[in-house]
Amino acid sequence: MLKVLVVEDEPYVRRGIVLSVDWTALDCFVVGEAANGEEGYDAALKFQPNIIITDIRMPKMDGIEMLKRLREAGCKSEVIILTAYSDFEYAQNALHYGAADYLLKPFHDGELEQVIVSIHSRLMARQGNAAESLPALQLKKGDKSKYVMESLAYIAGHYNDPDIGVGSIAANAGISEGYLCHIFKKETNYTLMEYLSQYRMHVAMQLLRDCRVKIYEVAEQVGYRDIAYFSSMFRKIVGVTPSEYQDRCK
Structure with missing residues (x-):
């Protein structure tokens, strides 16, 4: 934290x-x-x-x-x-x-939270900056609705929950899944699941800089039960496997 x-x-x-x-x-x-x-x-x-x-x-x-x-x-x-x-x-x-x-x-309500979410994302990227790294999550500029701000904050606090998904994020915001998906994409340029996956990979990159940590431990800490699926998503988003990334951080 x-x-x-x-x-x-x-x-x-x-x-x-x-x-x-x-x-x-x-x-x-x-x-x-x-x-x-x-x-x-x-x-x-x-x-x-x-x-x-x-x-x-x-x-x-x-x-x-x-x-x-x-x-x-x-x-x-x-x-x-x-x-x-x-x-x-x-x-x-x-x-x-x-x-x-x-x-x-x-x-206004949500403005401070929006800035903090942006900084959090940038710090996750900076701390994971070695060899190949992801840029900070850049959200579409402009005002964000309270539902989108609540969803960004919810993801920041629950990304490590394996059961988090569109349903739980929408339930937390108190609106329908369809409407949340629509406004989230419109206001951020990400789908909910794209943003969640990107956020998890930023955190995973930070954790992998510690060469003592096991890849399965990182997978669990960012919300993946299946290490193979985690490794697949990591390679898809970052461009290298978790083990390759960790080796280049040594």
Whole structure:
């Protein structure tokens, strides 16, 4: 699971982010909170989060300065900037220090989750980057409906369930299978099962970088009961067999 640090000086906003997001479904957990840039800097060095969600305007140290100092300290966390419209131009300075994305406050339901899903996919690809590797899952640009966002989050949290499928994903979203398949393809350019398979392979590639892990163990951890079928899908999507991929990671 990915570690998330939330840095926000307004307590109700900070607690809202921590409590309103289904972090488990996104394959994440909140490792810490901070009320200003100084606390955020210290917490980031202490917890080494994968993702930092931070406001811009804060006392003691603002989000841009915090990000600048973290980069100077070698921190490679993905950073999501939260900014009011009046600070938008200032917030764009964060891109010079490698901010992953920024959201205008108040952001709408599902926007933060969408950014996190995108970052999660990118990190899975980056950590599995050796020899042949998959690009990060690139979703079609544009707003996503709440049903699609719920489905992306559900897959991130349940990809390792061998029984996950269109039926269970649609049931979680509370809509029919046919309608979900239609809007998911329209909004992401993937079918549900294509996205699930791609997501599983991104995770499998990360796991296979550990030469001690057995291929059947990786298959089980990403939701496949049949190692032969897993190997077939891996070769189809990645271009090499799991054992070949693992050998090239040594």
